[in-house]
Amino acid sequence: MDFFQLLVSGIANGCVYGLIALGFVMIYKATEAVNFAQGDFMMLGAFVMIGFGNSGYWGLPFGVAIVLTLVVMGALGYLIDRLLLRRVAGESQTAIIILTIALGFVMRFIAGIIWGHSPQSLENPLAGQELRLAGITLGMEDVAVILVTVALTVGLFFFFGRTKLGLAMQAASQNQLAAYYMGIPVKRVQGFIWALSGVVAGIAGILFATKGSVDPTTGLIGIKAFAAAVIGGFGSLPGALLGGLVIGIIEPFASRYMPAGYSQIAPYALLLIVLVFRPSGLFSQLRNKKV
Amino acid sequence: MSLLEFENVTLKFGGVIAVNDLSFNVEKGEVFALVGPNGAGKSTAFNLISRFYEPSAGRIHFDGHDLLAHKPSEVATLGVARTFQNNELFDHSTVLQNLLIGRHRHRKTNFLAEIFFSPSVRKQELQNRHMVEEIIDFLDLQPYRDKMIAGLPYGVRKVVELARALATGPKILMLDEPASGLSVEETTDMRWWIDDIRRQMGITILMVEHDMGLVSSVCDRVLALANGAKLAEGTPEQVQTNPAVIEAYLGGAA
Amino acid sequence: MRVHFKTSYEQDIRFFEDRWTLFLYASLVILAFVLPYIIDDFYLGEMTNVLIWAVAGLGLMLLTGHTGQASLGHAAFLAMGCYAYHILVKYGVTFIIAFPLAGIITGVVGMFIAIPALRLRGIYLAIATMAMSILVDDIIVLTAPWSGGVSGMFSDPLNLYWIQIDRWGTPVAFYYVVLVVVILVTLGYANILRSPTGRSFVAVRDSEVSAQAMGVDIAKTKMLSFALSCGITGLAGALMGMFSGVFNNETFSVVISVQLLMMIVIGGLGSIHGAFFGAIVIGFLPQFLSISKGWVGDVIGGSAVAIPGLEFGVFGMILIAFILFEPAGIYGRWFKIRTWLELFPFYRKGMFKRQKSFLKTERLQ
CATH class of the missing domain: 3.40.50.300 (P-loop containing nucleotide triphosphate hydrolases)
Structure with missing residues (x-):
């Protein structure tokens, strides 16, 4: 049963990576920018939740705290677009990469000032509960993470593919000027997407904090989420989740079955292999420029 | 023999036929x-x-080369030199530098000599400038010689593209x-x-x-x-x- | 306002457009040479650090600033240069051979890394190089028999024929070694920029399609750019190892890669000056912060409180400010101020106005 335990914990971890990757992919789809601070965004979401919900801080009821966290994170996402990203539209990709990395630094700094640098975890009703299924014991937290992630991915997938707003977002990313001419409110659409990605980061943060402890450097797992997004192909939402699962599952198995020293490089090695053989991910969307 | 020959050239993108059995000299x-x-x-x-x-089929010959x-x-x-429909200039360089890239195909030095800017590199650079300057003269680009492309009006860019193509000789x-x-x-x-x-x-x-x-x-x-x-x-x-x-x-x- | 009447093509390829600029740069070099007699050993050490960072910055500038390939993994090449040099020295190779050889080894490795990287653009290249940088840590641990792994390696004093030079024992001599390296690398860099190679790099950066139509071989050009960039970075890595005296798998972490890229963005992408300006910011920011912390402590009457992450927090804010208000970096700002002074009082407001550009994807869906 050891195998299943590893598998489930891998899947649960993978879901968190997948959720962060969803954030990258959404923003990339709609604005062609890549948010290197998405991991730190998640870290901030976790801390905001702890700040609202934990008895050491405000100690609000669990449900209220969740709603407040998502509102705060959504607003934060919108503000980041409004105050920063909107002003650098059309700058080089390097500038946008640097901007979001710098944003991550600032978020880590601010989180450190507000919540301190020692690891904290979220007090939650699921803590310690277990689910027994056919002889396998699963942590309730893990089950919750998996269910929420799948529901969210499915919801977002349909939102992007089927609704008018979702399609408008894709149009806005592919040709801003043409989208303007077609009467799509490009700026509002982008602001909305950033807010949405803030909410997703908030959900990822809450899930992460129920599973383990958070400190200001937690956001660095965003790098693994990157690997996930790339493996899944940067433009695909289900791909992002799939990539997250691949990374999440590889990790516990690598550390169990591979010699020490090799196990932690497995996700990055996989990322490089994918990039070398399928340069733009498994679901490629890049073509050569037309002249 | 013609300078450029298209022989039954066909190009398909998936199911779309973009060029269909085209021949001309x-x-x-x-x-x-x-x-x-x-x-x-x-x-x-x-x-x-x-x-x-x-191409999916056919042959293209230029000046006796396949x-x-x-x-x-x-x-x-x-x-073969060309210009593009929507200007493809090097936007963050000056007009002069754009034209000098046109001379790239005549380059005889390698990067090691260029790191030390050997006399042969110097000679080549002087010669490149001489050639380019004649084209600047020919197309009346003197006022824009040291201007960045990014700040030039569309019409001038079009001429710079022509100049750059000419610079390749x-x-x-x-x-x-x-x-x-x-x-x-x-x-x-x-x-x-x-x-x-x-x-x-x-x-x-x-x-x-x-x-x-x-x-x-x-x-x-x-x-x-x-x-x-x-x-x-x-x-x-x-x-x-x-x-x-x-x-x-x-x-x-x- | 200075007007340049050029009467020969010779004038056009000179480094300095007139005697005044020549005089300025000559004075700067002379100042650099007499610096050890002006400032004390502590600040000389800081200055040495800045110069080493400037060499690393020049390395990355060539690739990112001039060829347009963003790398978030250049710490890997710092590490490679550093280990290559120190392992060569361990086997008894003398500095004068081991140092350039370390650069060449790193350059050749960089060139081979460029082959798969050729297929990657923009964001994918940044992520791939970042992953590579993360892997370096583990590779150093796995190759512990040569690299010393977690316990690290010590840098022996370097032997330059008749004298022994080391960072702590003879800081002045070490400063001069670094200064000479900086000057040589800068000269080589400037020569590249005024030659066909440099122009082909810029061509690839600005328009690959067009570069190809002008006869520039994209693959070869990128490989050469990687090779030269990594070579220079390798030299900087070797100097960093000598400077810190001891280093291990964590010395050249991915954070250093990120810092290096940020440094050249702050300094100003696409200019030699930018690498130096950026290095000054990176080198002196910790000093500045500790001084200002002490100062704040004195004013409010408390002791200086150590705030973890402060350095990166402030650094992040500076970067955000730069990208929002001066994307061309310190060099860009300096250039504007200079133009303003030269044209006074004829400067027009819109002279450096950026063109509004719209995002257009290269994706097809």
Whole structure:
């Protein structure tokens, strides 16, 4: 049963990576920018939740705290677009990469000032509960993470593919000027997407904090989420989740079955292999420029 | 033998046929124009010559070389220069630097000599500047010599692109819509320049153009395309009065 | 306002457009040479650090600033240069051979890494190089028999024929070694920029399609750019190892890669000056912060409180400010101020106005 335990914990971890990757992919789809601070965004979401919900801080009821966290994170996402990203539209990709990395630094700094640098975890009703299924014991937290992630991915997938707003977002990313001419409110659409990605980061943060402890450097797992997004192909939402699962599952198995020293490089090695053989991910969307 | 030969060239993108069994020859010293409605495959023909696309069938010969056996970067080395429909200049460089890149195919030094800026590199650089300066003179670009491309008006950029193509010292010059977006005066200038390039420099010109006034005033022969296939070929008048061409343009209304 | 009447092509390829600029740069070099007699050993050490960072910055600038390939993994090449040099020295190779050789080894490795990287653009290249940088840590641990792994390696004093030079024992001599390296690398860099190679790099950066049509071989150009960039970075890595005296798998972490890229953005992408300006910011920011912390402590009457992450927090804010208000970096700002002074009082407001550009994807869906 050891195998299943590893598998489930891998899947649960993978879901968190997948959720962060969803954030990258959404923003990339709609604005062609890549948010290197998405991991730190998640870290901030976790801390905001702890700040609202934990008895050491405000100690609000669990449900209220969740709603407040998502509102705060959504607003934060919108503000980041409004105050920063909107002003650098059309700058080089390097500038946008640097901007979001710098944003991550600032978020880590601010989180450190507000919540301190020692690891904290979220007090939650699921803590310690277990689910027994056919002889396998699963942590309730893990089950919750998996269910929420799948529901969210499915919801977002349909939102992007089927609704008018979702399609408008894709149009806005592919040709801003043409989208303007077609009467799509490009700026509002982008602001909305950033807010949405803030909410997703908030959900990822809450899930992460129920599973383990958070400190200001937690956001660095965003790098693994990157690997996930790339493996899944940067433009695909289900791909992002799939990539997250691949990374999440590889990790516990690598550390169990591979010699020490090799196990932690497995996700990055996989990322490089994918990039070398399928340069733009498994679901490629890049073509050569037309002249 | 002709300078440029298209032999039964076909290009398919998936199920779409962009160029269909196209054959034509461009003779040395002439001005040859490709005309046709949007999507007829004119720019695609250019991109085939530049080796940006791999034809599905057929052969392209230039000056006795099988072009399909060469890499895109070697096409320029053989003596083919081109401009682009929507300017593709090096935006964060000056006009002078853009033109100097045109001299790249004549480069004889390697990067080791260049790190030390050896006398041979110095000599080559002086010579490059001499060549480029003549083109700047020829196209009246002196006022913009040290200006960044990013700040120049559209019309001037168009001329800089022409200058950069000339700087390569080509045997054939491919102009992709040289007059699009230009004012009437600028178009007139362009017309005289094309004439001068052909007469004074003896460079063969292949162009894609929608402005029939320009085409009939500078071109020797015209090839009309529709849906990637040849419609008519001949002098500008012959092509303009060809019923098939009129129908392709006016959709059968005439 | 200075007007340059050029009467020969020779004038056009000179480094300095007139005697005044020549005089300025000459004074700067002379100042650099007499610096050890002006400032004390502590600040000389800081200055040495800045110069080493400047070399690393020049390395990355060549690739990112001039060839347009963003790398978030250049710490890997710092590490490679550092280990290559120190392992060569361990086997008895003398500095004068081992140092350039370390650069060449790193350059060659960089060139081979460029082959798969050729297929990657923009964001994918940044992520791939970042992953590579993360892997370096583990590779150093796995190759512990040569690299010393977690316990690290010590840098022996370097032997330059008749004298022994080391960072702590003879800081002045070490400073001069670094200064000479900086000057040589800068000269080589400037020569590259005024030659066909440099122009082909810029061509690839600005328009690959067009570069190809001008006869520039994209693959070869990128490989050469990687090779030269990594070579220079390798030299900087070797110097960093000597400077810190001891280093291990964590010395050249991915954070250093990120810092290096940020440094050249702050300094100004696409200019030699930018690498130096950026290095000054990176080098002196910790000093500045500790001084200002002490100062704040004195004013409010408390002791200086150590705030973890402060350095990166402030650094992040500076970067954000730069990208929002001066994307051309310190060099860009300096250039504007200079133009303003030269044209006074004829400067027009819109002279450096950026063109509004719209995002257009290269994706097809």
